[in-house]
Amino acid sequence: MRSHFFGMDTLGPHAWMALAFALLASFMFRPAPESGGWLWAVALFVIGMPHGGYDLEAIRRTTGTRAWGAVVRPFAAYTLVMLACLGAMVAVPTIALLAFLCLTMHHFGHSDSVWTRYEARPRLLDRVPAWGHGAVVIASPFYFQPAAAWMPFETIARVFRSQHTLSLPSLQLAAGVLLTLAAALLCLGIVRLIVAHRHRDAVRQIAIVALMLALAAYAPPLVAVGAYFLVVHALGHCLTASLPPRGRTSSATVAGAWRVHARSLPLLLPSILIVLAMSGLFMAKPVLVDRIGLAFLLFCVFATLPHHMLWAGSTFFGTLRVPHASIDQS
Numbered sequence: 005m006r007s008h009f010f011g012m013d014t015l016g017p018h019a020w021m022a023l024a025f026a027l028l029a030s031f032m033f034r035p036a037p038e039s040g041g042w043l044w045a046v047a048l049f050v051i052g053m054p055h056g057g058y059d060l061e062a063i064r065r066t067t068g069t070r071a072w073g074a075v076v077r078p079f080a081a082y083t084l085v086m087l088a089c090l091g092a093m094v095a096v097p098t099i100a101l102l103a104f105l106c107l108t109m110h111h112f113g114h115s116d117s118v119w120t121r122y123e124a125r126p127r128l129l130d131r132v133p134a135w136g137h138g139a140v141v142i143a144s145p146f147y148f149q150p151a152a153a154w155m156p157f158e159t160i161a162r163v164f165r166s167q168h169t170l171s172l173p174s175l176q177l178a179a180g181v182l183l184t185l186a187a188a189l190l191c192l193g194i195v196r197l198i199v200a201h202r203h204r205d206a207v208r209q210i211a212i213v214a215l216m217l218a219l220a221a222y223a224p225p226l227v228a229v230g231a232y233f234l235v236v237h238a239l240g241h242c243l244t245a246s247l248p249p250r251g252r253t254s255s256a257t258v259a260g261a262w263r264v265h266a267r268s269l270p271l272l273l274p275s276i277l278i279v280l281a282m283s284g285l286f287m288a289k290p291v292l293v294d295r296i297g298l299a300f301l302l303f304c305v306f307a308t309l310p311h312h313m314l315w316a317g318s319t320f321f322g323t324l325r326v327p328h329a330s331i332d333q334s
Contacts, residue, residue, distance in 0.1 A: 006215060017211065018235070019181040019235050019236050020212070020215065021241055022210050022220060022231060022234075022235040023216070023232065023235065024215060024232040026219060026223060026228070027215065027218055027219050027222060027223060030219070030222050030223035030224070030227065031136040032317065034328070035223075035224050035227070036224065037149055037151070037152035037224050037225070038152055038155050038156075038224065038226075039224045039227070040223075040224040040225070040226025040228075040297070041156075041226060041228070041289075041291070041293055041294035041295075041296070041297030041298060041325075042294070042297065043226060043227055043230035043231065043234070043297070044226060044230050044296070044297035044298075044300045044301060045293040045294075045296040045297045045300065046234075047230065047233060047234055047238065047300065048276060048279055048296060050234075050265075050301045051234050051238045051239055051242060051261075051274070052233060052234055052238045052300070053272060053275055053276060053279070053300070054238075054242070054264060054265045054268040054272055055237075055239075055242050055264070055268075055272075056238075056268075056275070056307060057268030057269070057270075057271040057275055057315055058120075058241070058264050058267060058268040058271075058272075059082065059244075059271030059310075059311055060075070060079060060268075060270055060271040061267045061268060061270070061271075061272060062077050062314060062315075063075050063079055063082065063314065063321065073081060073306050078321035079321075081312075081321045082214075082310045082313075082314065085309055085310040085313065086306055086307055086309070086310050087306075089305070089306035089307070089308075089309050090306040091305075093164065093268075093302075093306055094164055094306055097160070097161040097163075097164040097165075097166040097168075098121075098161050098166045098168035098303065099168070100171065101160065101161060101305060102156045104304070104305045104308060105157075107308055107312065108138070108142055108308060109135065109138035109139045109141070109142045109143070109311060110135060110138055110312070111138065111174055111311075111312045112137065112138035112141050112142065112232075112237055113131075113134035113135045113137040113139070114126070114131070114138070114140030114312075114316060114334050115137065115237060115240065115241065115315065116136055116137065116138075116236055116237050117133065117134035117137035117138070117209065118197065118202070118205040118206075118208060118209045119131070119133055119134045119137075119193060120134040121240065121244075122256045124176060125317070129196070131199055132189050132192075132193070132197075133189045133190050133192060133193025133194075135186070135189065135273075136186035136187070136188075136189035136190040136191075136193065136211075137190065137209070137213065138180050138181065139183065139185070139186035139215055140186050140190070140227070141216050141229065141232055141247045142189075143182040143183050143186065143226035144179070144183060144216060144217055144220035144221075144228075145180040145220045145228055145229060146175055146176065146178075146179035146181035146225075147176055147180050147183055147220070148220045148221040149220070149221075149224075149225055149293070150173075150175050150179070150224050151172055152224060153225040153311075154170060154175060155277040156209035156225075156226060156297075156298055156301055157301075158170075158279055158287075159286065160298060160301065160302050160305070163285045163286070163302075182310065190209070190213060193246040194206050194209060194210065197209070207319060212236065216228065216232060219231065219232075226297065234290050239261070239276055241315070242260070242261045242264045242265075243260065243261065275307075277302065279296065279299045279300050280296065281300040282298070282299040282302055282303065283298070285297040285298075285299065285302075286298045286299065288308055305311040317323065
C-alpha cells in the first residue's frame with residue numbers, strides 16, 4: 005500500500021500538506037518577515053545538506069566501478085567548479101548571488117516539475133514550463149516581499165564588502181516580469197498535460213504552484229523557499245537517488261531516504277563543519293540558528309552549480325552515467 009504522507013511523488017499530497025501547514029502556521033503566528041533561518045539550520049542536518057552530500061556517492065556509483073580511486077578525477081572537477089563559484093562570490097558578490105538565484109530557478113524546475121523530474125534528457129517543450137515552475141518558487145518572494153526576500157542575500161553580500169546596492173523597486177519589477185512569463189509558460193505546459201490526459205500531473209503541478217504563491221505572499225521568504233527546498237526538492241532528490249519511481253512504498257521510502265543520509269556522510273560531515281565555521285562570518289546576528297542558516301545559504305551559493313551539473317548529466321565530470329530516475333537501487 006502506498007503511503008499518503010510519504011507519497012513517493014514529491015509534488016503529491018505529502019508536499020501539499022507540508023506546504024499548507026507552513027502557510028497555516030504563518031497565518032496563525034505571524035512570524036517576522038526576516039525570520040526563518042532556523043528552517044535552513046534544520047536543513048543542514050536533515051534532508052537538505054544530505055541530499056547534496058550524496059553527490060560523492062552518486063559519482064562513485066555512476067563511474068561504473070566500486071573503486072574509490074575512480075572517483076578522484078570527477079570529484080576533483082566537481083571541486084574545481086565549486087571553488088570557481090566561491091571565487092566569483094568573493095570577487096563580485098552581488099552578481100554571484102543574482103546568478104545563483106537564476107541557477108536555482110533552473111535547478112528547481114529541472115529537478116522537480118512534472119515535465120522533467122524523471123527525464124534524463126527532457127525536450128525543450130518540457131524544459132520551458134519546467135523553468136516556469138522554478139521561477140515561481142524563487143521569484144514570487146521577491147515580488148510579494150522584496151525587502152525581506154533580499155535581506156539574507158544582502159547580509160551575505162556585506163560580508164564580502166559588496167560595492168553594489170540593489171534597488172528594491174527594480175528587483176520587485178524584475179520578479180514581476182519573471183512571474184508573468186512563468187505564468188504564461190506554465191499555462192501552456194498545463195494545457196499540454198491535459199491534452200495528453202496527464203490530469204493527475206496537471207493537478208499536482210497547479211497545487212504546488214498555488215501553494216508557493218500563497219507562501220510567498222504570507223510567509224517569511226526563508227520559510228516559503230525553505231519549506232519547498234526540504235519537502236519537495238531535497239526530499240525528491242533523496243527519493244530519486246534511492247528508489248525507482250514504481251518501487252516507492254512507504255517502508256521502502258523511509259529506508260531509502262535513511263540510506264541516502266548514511267551514504268552521504270563522507271561529504272556531508274566536512275560540509276557541515278564548513279558551514280558551522282562560516283557561521284562565524286555572521287556574528288552580528290544574535291541567534292545561533294540564524295547564523296547557521298545564513299552560512300548554509302552561503303554554502304549553497306557556491307555548491308549548487310556542480311550539484312546541478314552532476315544531476316543534469318553534464319559531461320564536465322567525465323563519462324558519468326547519471327540517470328535521473330534512480331542511481332542507487334542496491
